[in-house]
Amino acid sequence: MKNRRDPIKVGIGASFLSLMLILGGCGSNASEVATAPASTTDPNTQAASTTEAVTTQAEKLKVETSFYPMYEFARHVGGDLADVELLVPAGTEPHDWEPTPQDIAKIEEADLLIYNGAGMESWVDQVLDASANGDLVAVEASQGIDIMEGSxxxxxxxxxxxxxxxxxxxxxxxxxxxxxxxxxxxxxLDPHVWLSPALAIEEVRSIEAAFVEKDPAHADQYKSNADAYIAELEKLDTEFKDGLSGTxxxxxxxxxxxxxxxxxxxxxxxxxxxxxxxxxxxxxxxxxxxxxxxxxxxxxxxxxxxxxxxxxxxxxxxxxxxxxxxxxxxxxxxxxxxxxxxxxxxxxxxxxxxxxxxxxx
Incomplete structure (x- = not known):
């Protein structure tokens, strides 16, 4: 009933990826790349200077996220230690979205793939099964949450x-x-767990664990980042409890x-x-x-x-x-x-x- 996967490292044959890249090589253009880097899609994130980007780019984790809540949670946890990108572009309804060959290539080059799970991303299993990136850490953020069936x-x-x-x-x-x-x-399954602030906190902790697994040397920083954002989510949870009682x-x-x-x-x-x-x-x-x-x-x-x-x-x-x-x-x-x-x-x-x-x- 819960239908979850543990956070995994995948390293299987790349035949599916190669086929997708060949098929997508003709007629593709920049508008097909469904990504939104943190530095351009989030107005609250200050862009680093060109010099800083050159000196720190190699040290940052490359993180791909499936759709907006996963991107938002991941960028708060990763902070300055990660380049977080969003696969589903702005204004796109994610339920039926499928990755392009360019998106698959980005996942193949990533250190982390963060997705909600519980059936939200129907494409993720096929992409992970075909991935040749043996170092990729993929995390289902809803793992461990009591997932409701549709009824x-x-x-x-x-x-x-x-x-x-x-x-x-x-x-x-x-x-x-x-x-x-x-x-x-x-x-x-009903995948919409992020709409409960209390459950969003659990997803942030799962994402934190994935960052630590991939980059244990900065575990304290990831925890500090997660703690700071969770404090904001706890305030939000209190506002909902107080605001919706006695209606x-x-x-x-x-x-x-x-x-x-x-x-x-x-x-x-x-x-x-x-x-x-x-x-x-x-x-x-x-x-x-x-x-x-x-x-x-x-x-x-x-x-x-x-x-x-x-x-x-x-x-x-x-x-x-x-x-x-x-x-x-x-x-x-x-x-x-x-x-x-x-x-x-x-x-x-x-x-x-x-x-x-x-x-x-």
């Missing part, structure tokens, strides 16, 4: 929604069936089943329109049931997210006379968010404010 969040919702009506129960049973129908995208309601309607861990951590009820895949659109019957639930429970806000179409959320909101608002699953930053200096902490605080507003209407 477990609905079961949790039943336990916490004491005021639910029989119709509400029916809605959740239907959602549970839908979760099973669409959860194949993640192997039946008028505990249920919230989301377009994407991404907030099960957050709901479980803070005693809320997620009522998703679609399944684990953000591209999944509900059937007419599912839409009708969500509309019925929203009307019966006087839902005034329907949440959507930034990297996928909001048309389903807008249709339901229009039907019941509600408004829409963003609840960001932090699967990637948009160019606008990057330009504005947004990061994991700031967007999670924006999510908290959005939840507080909706739950106190």
């Amino acid at each position: 477990e969040e609905e079961e949790h919702d039943h336990e916490h929604d004491e005021a639910a009506t029989e119709e509400h129960d029916h809605d959740h049973e239907h959602e549970e069936e839908a979760g099973h129908a669409h959860s194949h995208d993640h192997g039946g 008028k309601r505990t249920d919230f309607v989301t377009q994407h089943t991404a907030f099960g861990y957050l709901a479980r951590e803070y005693g809320l009820t997620q009522v998703p329109i679609a399944g684990l895949s953000p591209e999944q659109e509900p059937s007419a019957q599912e839409m009708a049931e969500i509309v019925e639930f929203a009307k019966e429970h006087d839902v005034k806000t329907i949440f959507f997210e930034t990297l996928v179409s909001s048309k389903v959320a807008e249709a339901i909101a229009s039907e019941i006379g509600a408004k829409t608002a963003v609840l960001n699953p932090l699967e990637g930053l948009t160019d606008e968010e990057i330009a504005a200096g947004e990061d994991y902490l700031s967007i999670m605080r924006a999510n908290l404010k959005a939840l507080q507003a909706a739950l106190n209407e």
Whole structure:
């Protein structure tokens, strides 16, 4: 059920990599390289001078990360000792993203590959199995976390929604069936652990362990870096606990089943329109049931997210006379968010404010 791998070193034949590089050699261009170096994608990271880069580049670990939260956590742990790059480019929804030959080449040259796991990165096993980089340390950041199956969040919702009506129960049973129908995208698992600040802390510790495994000489520095960032995550966790206690309601309607861990951590009820895949659109019957639930429970806000179409959320909101608002699953930053200096902490605080507003209407 947990379907995890231990942090591993891989060194198997490179036939898959060679084939991919040959196929990708023709017609490729710079726009296909789905990377975002820390020095260019994160506005909060000060660029080193050219002289410093020349003198320190060889000493730094080369770290590839799968999608935004992994990049954000890794760059805080690595600090000045690592060059951290993001594989999934800004504005790209990561669930169905696949690495290009250029991305595979970057992984092949890396010291560390950091990915979330729990089925989020469907490509990772094939890439690692084909890698000839015997020194690569790959870490599944969610290792050791109690991973929910795609339907477990609905079961949790039943336990916490004491005021639910029989119709509400029916809605959740239907959602549970839908979760099973669409959860194949993640192997039946819910990978969105990073949306709970408490679980994000565990992921940061797993990432710290990978840095130490690769570069034990700087273990104290990696621990110091991780401790500093975890202190910020602990503040965030406290803000969520305090901010979401005593709200008028505990249920919230989301377009994407991404907030099960957050709901479980803070005693809320997620009522998703679609399944684990953000591209999944509900059937007419599912839409009708969500509309019925929203009307019966006087839902005034329907949440959507930034990297996928909001048309389903807008249709339901229009039907019941509600408004829409963003609840960001932090699967990637948009160019606008990057330009504005947004990061994991700031967007999670924006999510908290959005939840507080909706739950106190």
